[in-house]
Structures are given as C-alpha cells and as structure tokens.
Amino acid sequence: MATWEQFLWVHQGRFGVTSLGIGSSGSSLGSFQEPPLGSSSEPPVDAGSFPLGLKAVVSVNATPCSVSCGPGVKEEQRCEVTPAGELRNCSLVRSRCLSDWLCGLQHLSAAQGKPFQLTCLSPELARLEGRNFGYTWRFSPGLITTNDLLFHPIRNPSPSLRFSPALEAHSGTYRCDVQALSSFQILKRIYFGLRVIPGDLVDLDFQKSLTWEQQQLAANGEEAPGNGSGAAEPEGRRGFWEMLWFYEVVLGLGSGVILGVLMGIVLCCLGRLCSRRAAARINAE
Known part of the structure; x- marks a missing residue:
C-alpha cells in the first residue's frame, strides 16, 4: 500500500479542489498527480490521521488568466x-x-520616419520569468501572411523588436515565438502584420486636419461639427x-419673365402689323 510520503488523495467534491500539493514543513509545494489506472479515488489510509511533518x-x-493567449x-x-477537513x-x-x-x-x-516597437510578451511577465523564456523572431518582407514557409529568422533575443525609425522596407509580417528554455515548448506564437505609411502620403495628425474653428472647439473640449458625429453629413x-x-x-x-417679355414683344409686333394692314x-x- 502506498504511503503518505508518496501521495495523498482528497475528495474534490468535498472541498471544491482545483489542485493539491503535498510537502513537509519548510519545503516547496509538490504538484498534484492523477491516480494510476485501476486505483480507487478513496484515501489509501484513514484521512483522520495525518503523519507528522506533512501538510x-x-x-x-x-x-x-491575465491574457487570452x-x-x-x-x-x-x-x-x-x-x-478534520x-x-x-x-x-x-x-x-x-x-x-x-x-x-x-x-x-x-506605423508612420515612416518615426520610432516603432513590436512587443511579443508584456514587460511585467518578461521580468517575472527572467531567463526562463527564449524568444525567436522571424520576418516575411512585404507580405501579410501566416504561411510559416515564407519567413526567415531575425537575430533578436529580446521580447520586443524596435525600429528607430520605421522605414518602408520594414513592412511585412513578423512572427514571434516564446519558448520555455527548460523544455523548448512553444508557449506563444503571434504574428504582426506591419504597414509603414510614407509621411507624404497621409497625415496621421488629427489636429492638423482640422480647420482653425474646429481646432478652437477641440481645444475647448467641444466636438467639432462633422467630426465623427454623423450629424454634419445630413446637414450638408x-x-x-x-x-x-x-x-x-x-x-x-427668370424663364417665366423672359417668356412673358418675348410674348409681349410678339403680340406688340402683331398688333402693329395688323394696324398697318387695316x-x-x-x-x-
């Protein structure tokens, strides 16, 4: 029969248990393991007597979880x-x-000529894990794709990729893999489809696209007419x-007046013509 130093079973329905750890005083918690096939879920020994030094x-x-993936x-x-339970x-x-x-x-x-950064893992989690994680970056230039055959590796062991500044040549898809260095298991894979927009093609500054009156309204905290409210279009x-x-x-x-004048002239001419004939x-x- 197994001893308490090997495992300890607790009814999940009794405590609403999601995980179980066993350890002696001052030691780290162990991980809960499933019982072997064919074994009973009942405690192998009397649950009322715990061996000394175990908890x-x-x-x-x-x-x-703090993230969805x-x-x-x-x-x-x-x-x-x-x-006693x-x-x-x-x-x-x-x-x-x-x-x-x-x-x-x-x-x-991203706007061309300005710094930009891609983040594969949050800085807080990266600091907590330290050297437990490894990061691998790959790049597919000029394409927005998830086909892994079109990527080539980039030397960047950091969880973030910085562009100082961003150029049109940086447009494409970037793939980042987060691996556990202990087992080389991939814990996260994310793709970034990046488009670098030239500065002379489009102005991303909202304030510069407003008129002077709209800038005054925006400075006073009022909404400029026609600025995303949808009311200016029906009014226009x-x-x-x-x-x-x-x-x-x-x-x-104008057409009526002109036609009236023309009709008056025609009638006047006809009247004079008739008078002359008479x-x-x-x-x-």
Whole structure:
C-alpha cells in the first residue's frame, strides 16, 4: 500500500479542489498527480490521521488568466487542510497560466520616419520569468501572411523588436515565438502584420486636419461639427438640396419673365402689323 510520503488523495467534491500539493514543513509545494489506472479515488489510509511533518494544501479559488493567449499570470487562494477537513492558513499566490499558445495575426500601421516597437510578451511577465523564456523572431518582407514557409529568422533575443525609425522596407509580417528554455515548448506564437505609411502620403495628425474653428472647439473640449458625429453629413445634404431648390425657383422665375417679355414683344409686333394692314386697306378704298 502506498504511503503518505508518496501521495495523498482528497475528495474534490468535498472541498471544491482545483489542485493539491503535498510537502513537509519548510519545503516547496509538490504538484498534484492523477491516480494510476485501476486505483480507487478513496484515501489509501484513514484521512483522520495525518503523519507528522506533512501538510496538504489545496487551491480553493482562482482568478482567470491575465491574457487570452500565451503565458499569463493568475492568482490562486491556497489553504491548508487539517485532519478534520477544515481549511486554514489561506493565502493568495501568483502562478503561471496558459490558455492557448496561438495568438493569431495583428494588423498594425506605423508612420515612416518615426520610432516603432513590436512587443511579443508584456514587460511585467518578461521580468517575472527572467531567463526562463527564449524568444525567436522571424520576418516575411512585404507580405501579410501566416504561411510559416515564407519567413526567415531575425537575430533578436529580446521580447520586443524596435525600429528607430520605421522605414518602408520594414513592412511585412513578423512572427514571434516564446519558448520555455527548460523544455523548448512553444508557449506563444503571434504574428504582426506591419504597414509603414510614407509621411507624404497621409497625415496621421488629427489636429492638423482640422480647420482653425474646429481646432478652437477641440481645444475647448467641444466636438467639432462633422467630426465623427454623423450629424454634419445630413446637414450638408439638406443644404445642398435647399440650394438646388433655390436655383430651380430662380431659374423658373427668370424663364417665366423672359417668356412673358418675348410674348409681349410678339403680340406688340402683331398688333402693329395688323394696324398697318387695316390703314392700308382704308387708304386704298
């Protein structure tokens, strides 16, 4: 029969246990292992008698992982279990977590001539892990792709890649792998699709694209008309139609006046012509 120095089983339904560690006083916590096939989940010995010098520690609560992919950090509430099944000496500890190692593709844009940086792992986590992690960078120039056959390696052992400054030649896709140096397991893989925009092609400065009146409104904390609010476009359309209606009215009135004058001239000429013919007939008689 196995001894307490080898393993200790605790009912998960009893404590809501998510993990279990065993260790003697002053030693580090061990990791919880599954029982061998065919063995029972019941304690191999009486749970009411703990050997001296041993303690059971269970994780009763844990926060979600700090990141959605790659290595992250979570907080766990760990408590000691007494022989009577009570929890005591609870404490919060931080531990590493990993939900998914593949982070996908991120699309980024940078202005040419300005410094830019790609970060593969958060600085806080990089400081915590120290030399436990290794970083590998690869680059596919001029393409936005996730085809690993199109990448070639870059010498950069740092978790961040800096451009001082960014150039058009830096456009492309960058792949970063985070590995555990102890096992060479890939803990994170992320792709950065970078587009470097020339400065003379587009101005990314929002303030420079505003008129003087809009800059004054923005400085006072007021929203400039037509600046993303969606109200300026209907007003512009309404003003356009009002102006078009005004032109139509003016054109109609002008056309009517001109036609009236022309009709008056024609009628006047016809009247004079008829008067002359009548006078000529009278003189002939």
